Amino acid sequence: MEYLELFFKSIFIDNMVFATFLGMCSYLAVSKKVSTAVGLGAAVIFVLLVTVPLNWLLDQYILKPGALSWLGEDFAEYDLSFLSFIMFIATIATMVQLVEIIVEKFSPSLYNSLGIFLPLIAVNCAILGGSLFMQSREIATLGLATVYGLGSGIGWFLAILAIAAIREKIRYSSVPAPLRGLGITFIITGLMAIGFMSFGGMLTGGDEETKDTPEVVAEVTSAEKNKDNKTKNLK
């Protein structure tokens, strides 16, 4: 149940594109045609599925405060978490390179459809973002980390697929000239994000679950501050 909940939560509520704006650059650049969008989306799912659990292991056994205790008593107090950016990005870059080589060797047809997108992915913020959110949300087990990677990947896939389909159709509409292309894509994405916000209450029956995402938390705290001020003023 926990797994299923995290899975749907990472697809809809904490959708990479609509809730946290990760992977926006490639989302905008590669969404002109549905077929290329599907290729990139599939590659993102795949890489997230591999790198999030891998970085979870790295975080758990090397980076966290006290994670090195398996090396012996002397290492129990080490805290290497300041190295996490560099370690995560190195893992991602190497994994992407490795995946590219393996796929090329064993499945040339898959390589032809995914191959050109793989190098792009190393610098896709959605991938590093997945690992960093995994770390900051303190996901507890390896299984959950895998599910989180898969769910986030699928969420990103859905988003790029939807916008690519809309962009193919919007060519036949008369958009004001200065908005054509990039401008209207931004505004549509904004509207889609508003739509996705309605998933917020899905898992908890309307409870305030969405407050997990960091920027929402920031807003909530400012809202709470206002509330505090209000109550203070009332007093």
Next chain:
Amino acid sequence: MGLLSKKDSKLILDPLADNNPITIQVLGICSALAITAQLKASIVMSISVLFVMGVGNVVISLIRNIIPSKIRIIVQLTVVAALVIIVDLVLKAFAYELSKELSVFVGLIITNCIIMGRFEAFALGNGPWRSFLDGIGNAAGYGVILIIVGFFRELLGSGTLLGIKVLGDPIEKTGLYAIGYENNGFMLLSPMALIVVGLIIWVQRSRNKALIED
């Protein structure tokens, strides 16, 4: 600008308007949108990117002849990651609250495409001084958009600027609130960032017809 030749000053001024990294080159959008609910966060983010871009471009440009082209992406990522760790630690030391608020988005400067994009497109082929100017220029262009978006979102969303209540007090009904003005809480939610950037693009392209896409 006596210090800079005409060509050099173009490097700085171009990205501010007609070749803006966000609205024209479509680079570095991810972080631009997520942290702009408050002006302060936008300013801190712009300064961080300015630092990373300026120094990173110089470093890459200095070692550009030694990097084997096959592994250049990993080398570039390592350079950026090291610089971002410095920024992150400095923020944690001197502005802890703010660094909590920016959370993972400081780390995401690493994969900000604007940085990799400038490394690839400029620093790998130009000397350190010109690369430095290019980095500063592009980071400034990025910062300008961030600050504009942050300005409007904070002003319209919570009626404050940098935390100062510029429109009066919503609870005691002073200033604008006395005549029935209400804050638009929707501006604080993330989708509005996208729409505000969309509108900026609209304004910019109406003013400069050459930028309109087919």
